[in-house]
Amino acid sequence: MSDEAGGIAEEFLSEAAEIVEQLGGHLLRLEEQAKKGSLDPDIMNAAFRAAHSLKGIAGMFGADRVGALAHRLEDLLDGLRMGRVKPGPSVLDVLFEGVEALDALVAEVGKHTDAGDVETIAPRVASLMDKVTAILEERPPEKHDPLDDFDISSEVLEVLTEYEEQRLRENARTGANLYRVRVEFELSTFDEGLMALSGGLKKVGEVISTLPSGLPANETAIVFDILVGSPKDRSTVEAACEGFDVEIMPIERTKQPEVGASSSPAPMPEPMTGDDVSPSASGKKRPPTQVGAYSARVDEKSPAVEEADAALEAATGSEEYASLAAVARTVRVDISRLDELMNIVGELVLSKANLQRISDSLKSELGFRGVSVDLYKEARSLERRIDLLQKGVIEVRMVPLGQIFDKLSRMLRKMAREAGKDISFEVSGGETELDKLITEELSDPLMHIIRNSIDHGIEAAEVRSARGKPARGTIRLDAYQKGNHVTIEVSDDGAGLDEHAILRHGLERGLVGADQVKELSRRDILGLIFAPGFSTRQEVSGLSGRGVGMDVVKTNIGQLSGVIDVDSEFGVGSTFAMTLPITLAIIQGLIIRAAGQVFTVPLNSVIEILRIRQTEVRTVERQEVIDLRGSTVPLVRLGRLFGLQGSASEDEHIFVVIVGLAQNRLGVAVDQLLGQQDVVIKSLGRRLGNVRGIAGATDLGDNRTTLVVDVAALIEEVLERDLQVAAN
């Protein structure tokens, strides 16, 4: 029992943390929408629900502080969604603060905290709760209830939650039309069809409520009444239901109540329509023929499953569908289970390769006939399926960067506030997907760069004004995918990096030699901020630059097989660009041999492969280079670089694998190209994980382990080496 209790507590913590994260995400959406002037009720409600759920579970698990604060925020969000509280920047600020405080409180529950931390948070929480109370006390006066203008039966109203009623009221107030859309589905497939239909309806209005009812005659079908508010006319709503066999029933506006229309209960299996005509409401603007027309359609019972499926296909792409589906159909999986799956897939890939080898040799022995044809076909079909499986497993590992972007923008708000700076944060490309493991590891380096931008990049408002910049600074976060890589850029319109100061500092620290200064490009100089030992915090804050801890950032990015680059113009701003592979789990590998040892080079960073004569290798400042269409590219010999014993090829020709990341190019001389294969990269573990130039190992299926070359690290190493050579 106590074990179980422990497990449940963990369950609480993970769910609580998740909810806080979601709440933060909703608030960011709301903030964005507030700028444009209209808040999406779905998001407001989702935010309310997040606070509500958190309060609920906190209460059950005895996390009283979390519960109390969640309760207060719930009240505020309830006010917001019910229209009692006017949304404004101050309300959002309080909510954001609330999320931060919840974050801290939940974290504390997790670590059975020491009292010190609690004490520092407690006053903050208390003042926050007061602020919420103050906001809630300024209620706008009650007005005429716009729902009174509609002919809605009490039976409809009583199945609505208070919130849904409020949404109905809000729609009525804004003059929207109200419709009831009735649809029937097979019980076994209704959720997909219903989501697709809701998705379509959300394009033309708001889905206020979805009410299920059974059909007495048919146990396998289910009928839904969807209550929709829309400014659009009926034909538009009808068009939105294209592909579904629906009945659309407008709910009439009855401004001046009259007596007499209380009868006419339609022969519905489900009484909403009949009761809509409330006994007190009497006259309708329109003749009751419409009701009759809908009633007539009720008897045409067609399951419409096929159409629903077709419409589902069509609607799958729509955002509404995706978000709705995401709510109901997600599963949480431990990433280590995905790693296990990936290992199995990797082993399958090996078996597949072996099978193909057998098939090919059989083919060459027997010719292409009989059993060899069958085996060949089966092997191909297996290959296709394994490819699909592999893609599937990789896709499951992918998460949108938006997840960490949301967290970062929350942190940024907080840090900007603490630094007393007015900074707007703009994000694009949050939908770009990366391997979950990479995404998780990215949040620290990104945080670091953003913090530097806030502390040292964005100038104080007066300074900015004096420089002719808008008083409000901007930090941008952009992500985009390019082939198998994703680039993430953090840019600001701040002070920019001072090349001269960086160079001076680099000289003082002996990172560059005085004699090489004139050979350094601007990029070389800016790149000095990534050098280990470039700076300590105190020294650099005066540099109007951002060298603070950048070597650590670079190391972190390097461990993810990525590279980081900086570009900056003094006085104008800086951009840090990180380029990362979309996954580290499974890659296409180029298998090569150098100095007698077999290596795998990730194909995603191979740009081209050349075969050149040894004599075409030139030496510039004791470093080997080759010419690649007019530009000079450094060349490394893997065997020599790694200090391998085996002798390099004496052949007149050598192969040069040109690898590149971002705009860097490097030639890697190898003795032999052995082929191409999908490989699962495995970590070398803690003991060997730091070996420079090696990203991991993989099994090629011949029971030999092969090392995977870390292209990013090699490029770094050669760039550094060139710099040092120049310095000496």
Place this chain on the structure above:
Amino acid sequence: MGKLKHTDPKSGPFEEETERAEPRDPLSEFFVDLEEEGTLRPASLLSAAGSEAFSHADGRRDDYLSFMLADEEYAVPITALREVVTPLPITEVPRTPSYVLGVVTLRGTVLPVLDLRIKLNLPVGESGQPSRIVVLETRDGPAGVWVDRVVEVVRVGGENIEPPPSVLGGGTDLLRGIIRRDGRMLIVLDLDAALWVEGQISDSEGVS
């Protein structure tokens, strides 16, 4: 010698001295699948863990696996043992200390294989004995140790482990102590220290 873990003053009635874990050849009892894939796997680590051998309630006693490195007999706690395998092809890893022989892939996991003879400054040469790789689980993950021969499993009360004498070659900081029995001397390794690789990822860095 605060390092010695098993000197429990409240030792109970079984405190007399070291004894064999099993009356017969302990290895044949402890491992199955001698032939399959050239692998020795603990037959019943789990059930052994629940047995008297691991009960510390009344006198601490633990099982140790002993093996030969050069001409010395070394021992490691059986709780750290994952499996014993016949040598697999080892892939050299450049830029590593000389005692890192390389890596092998064992059931999907890549492990480093270390030659502790080098780390302990013992003579390295052909032993003529059937070599094995002993796979051990440690705080820093699994690692393989190349051994000249696996000897046996011994059961030892904690009080029977003595501090390492300074006359022993190699760094005594890699050792936890020695066990004397039947006129032999078994050197107990401090696994975390002995399997530490220079330049490895430290706790603060985490594993990428």
Place this chain on the structure above:
Amino acid sequence: MSKPKYRILIVEDSRAMRVLVASAVEEIDGVEVVETDDGFGALKELPRQRFDLVITDINMPNINGLDLIRFVRRSPTHRDIPLIIISTESTEEDRRRGLKLGASDYLTKPFEPDELIARVRRHLGLE
């Protein structure tokens, strides 16, 4: 182990809450629990097997607890299943509506697991 005598459907979108409710009611002998995280799931589960009790939250995405209660009460096959609402005091109005729609009982979060067990036993006719 004897065959389960009572099958209870738990409809609750919070994972932690679901685990908590389930582990409480599973203490009653012969109870088997089916969990689902929203009204959709409930609509799918209900026709699959006989249920002796439904425990539902109100505030859930897509199809809320009130919709579910109404559905159950109007269904010829399910209408006699006792139904317990679990909600917080802030949704008092919604709870009132739920009772009006035919819910059998309600519990306010946070509640003592023993209290839940007692109510469940009562509705299963064990007392």
